[in-house]
Amino acid sequence: MNKKTILLLVALFIMTSMFATQTRMSGLGNPTGLIEDDTDVFTYPATIFANSGVAVAELQQGAGSTQWNMSANIPILEYKLGVYLNRDTMIDLPGYGVDLDIAKSVEFNFGFMDKFAVGFGTSADYKTEAEFPLAEGTFKNEPKANFYSFFGGYSANGMDFGLRFEMASAEDVDNNGDFLEMSYTAFGLKGRHYIMNEENMSFLVQAAYMMSMEEYNYEDLEGNKLNKNEVSESMLEIGFGLQVKAGERNRILFGLTPIIYNPMSQEVTTYGAADDIVNKADDTWMFFPEYNLAVESKICSWLTGRLGANQVYAHVTEEMDFDETMAQEDTEDTFYAKNYNMNLGLTFSFGNFCLDTVLEQELLFEGPDFIGGNANGLATEVSVKYKF
Helix, strand or coil: CCHHHHHHHHHHHHCCCCCCCHHHHHHCCCCCCCCCCHHHHHCCHHHHHCCCCEEEEEEEEECCEEEEEEEEEEEECCEEEEEEEEEECCCCHHHHCCCCCCCEEEEEEEEECCCEEEEEEEEEEECCCEEEEECCEEEEECCEEEEEEEEEEEEECCEEEEEEEEEEEEEEECCCCCEEEEEEEEEEEEEEEEEEECCCEEEEEEEEEEEEEEEEEEECCCCCEEEEEEEEEEEEEEEEEEEEEECCCEEEEEEEEEEEEEEEEEEEEECCCCCCEEEEEEEEEEEEEEEEEEEEEECCCCEEEEEEEEEEEEEEEEEEECCCCCCCCCEEEEEEEEEEEEEEEEEEEECCEEEEEEECCCHHHHCEHHHCCCECCCEEEEEEEEEC
């Protein structure tokens, strides 16, 4: 078998695409928002006007499992409708010992007047009531959980703006037999402005702010308070994105985020017969800087390659403030963290239909397992896209 035949077989197996998808962004090192992309619609809803008439299915693999999500931006007269299925909410209720699941939601986006968009999303879970026998009678539990998201955006005159509000609640009995009540709220703003946006070069600045609050209250089945866990987080960042066309077939992408300020705070209150015990933990992450560097090259009419990297440095401070009744001294630790990640992707397309992928990093060295290698398949992410 000659080298050209092998290359063609690999291309047919992975079936990648030039069109913009989340898989493309991963292959470029995840410069989210720092370059123009179809996935902008999830951050800047009004970009649906620039990214309509497409349907995308995304498949991600990790820790031995796979997960699909599906989205479509549909033109309806002068309006645009976005439908996004199986979107991540980032809420992990099973991690707190309950069986309810609102980790995925359905979202709708509606674009109007060529520059405005609003949308909402929802997720819910519930079960038939369960009975718990107690000394004084019977306790009935009706597990339920809800998630709601509301978002909107404006895009015009070289500027994109997006905002998002989320809230969630849940009630259930955990694995220890305690009653758990959860509440969650989050709010985020993000905007970017193109300082230059020409055919051969574009340069933009982007800024974002996010805050979230979670509260978990535990009681026994007789109604006695056990403990309360309060978690709050915020994030402030500013970044710059540069995209340069090098020749007719190549593009070079560079992203720089000089600083990301990300403080997190947790307060745990344990209720007792005498005094309550309050322990506090504060983590402050300062990322400075974060780099994105990528090259995207059109190898031939049906095949495009991309190579993208992300490198970030962080200064971290962890503080523990123990209750004065505890025989432990407060602590403060500081450490330095850094991370580098690089991905390789290929693109293969047939007209308006295409498939996109990020290659398994061990593939080139270990070989695919179906021919005796140790790599976990051919790709870690795959996207299927149809432009209509």
